Every structure is written in C-alpha cells, then in structure tokens.
Amino acid sequence: MQQPRWNPSVNVASKAKPAAESMVGRSRATSLTVGGRRPSEKQALATLRAVYETHLEALEDTLRTEHEAAxxxxKSRLRRDHSKKLMALAANCSQVTMQRNQYQKREEAYVRRIVELEFKSTVQREAIQHLQRTLDQIQAMATTSS
Known part of the structure; x- marks a missing residue:
C-alpha cells in the first residue's frame, strides 16, 4: 500500500516536529521522575553525562596545567627578582664596606696627625718651660751679681 503524499497546506500541524522540552517548562514532579523514562532516554542521559564528565576532566586538566605553568x-620571576635584589644589596654592601674602609684610613691618618701635633705641642711647651727656667736663672744671676 502506498503512503499518502504530504500536502503542506493540509498536514502542517500533523507533520510538525515537537519542540525540544526545556527543564524550565517541566513541572518538578516530571523532572524528578527518572524511573518512568524509556531505555533510550536513560542511555542518552548516560551518554550526555559521560560527555559532560569527559569535558569536565579535560577542563580540570587544562586549568591544572595552566595553574602549574603560572x-x-x-616562581621563576620571583627568583629572578630576588637574585637581582640580592646582587644589588651585595654590591651596595661592598660599596659601603669600601667607603667604611676609606673612612677608617682617613680617621687613622687624622689620629696620627693629632698625635704628632700633640707631641710637637708637648715638646714645644717643655722647651718653653725650659727656656723660661733658664731665663729665670739668668735673671737671678744678673740680680745677684749686680
């Protein structure tokens, strides 16, 4: 037996495909009923779940890889920055040490010069005192002889 031809003007409503159902349109009782589904629906849901889990695992792996790379x-950047700062600090410490050594040498030279000047001053004071005593003796002798 031959099937009748489809006439668009007559059979539009009868041949239209049902629209895909969304979860929003279902009632709570219908959406929670899993046992009443046909085996093909269960299989389709299981397939979708497997695909979802596969995609989720791939995303987790990608995120984990990106996180580890970041x-x-x-770490590499922090080590580089830390090394640069340590080198700068070491150079600064070296420069400060050199300056301190120069200041110590100058201070030692100043101390030596001060000691020399104090010694000369002491020698000159003693010489002046000796000359003063000699002058006093000469004056005493001059007064006694006159």
Whole structure:
C-alpha cells in the first residue's frame, strides 16, 4: 500500500516536529521522575553525562596545567627578582664596606696627625718651660751679681 503524499497546506500541524522540552517548562514532579523514562532516554542521559564528565576532566586538566605553568612562571620571576635584589644589596654592601674602609684610613691618618701635633705641642711647651727656667736663672744671676 502506498503512503499518502504530504500536502503542506493540509498536514502542517500533523507533520510538525515537537519542540525540544526545556527543564524550565517541566513541572518538578516530571523532572524528578527518572524511573518512568524509556531505555533510550536513560542511555542518552548516560551518554550526555559521560560527555559532560569527559569535558569536565579535560577542563580540570587544562586549568591544572595552566595553574602549574603560572605558578612556575611566578616562581621563576620571583627568583629572578630576588637574585637581582640580592646582587644589588651585595654590591651596595661592598660599596659601603669600601667607603667604611676609606673612612677608617682617613680617621687613622687624622689620629696620627693629632698625635704628632700633640707631641710637637708637648715638646714645644717643655722647651718653653725650659727656656723660661733658664731665663729665670739668668735673671737671678744678673740680680745677684749686680
């Protein structure tokens, strides 16, 4: 037996495909009923769940890989920055040490010069005192002889 031809003007409503149902349109009782589904629906849901879990695992792996790469890059950058700062600090310490050594040498030279000047001053004071005593003796002798 031959099937009747489809006439668009007559059979539009009868041949139209049902629209895909969304979860929003269902009632709570219908959406929670899993046992009443046909085996093909269960299989389709299981397939969708497997695909979802596969995609989720792939996303987790991607995120984990990106996170590990970001952490390694950050560690590397921090080590580089830390090394630069340590080198700058070491150079600064070396420069400060050199300046301190120069200041110590200058201070030692100043102390030596001060000691020399104090010694000369002491020698000159003693010489002046000796000359004063000699002058006093000469004057005493001059007064006694006159």
């Amino acid at each position: 952490v390694l890059a950050l």
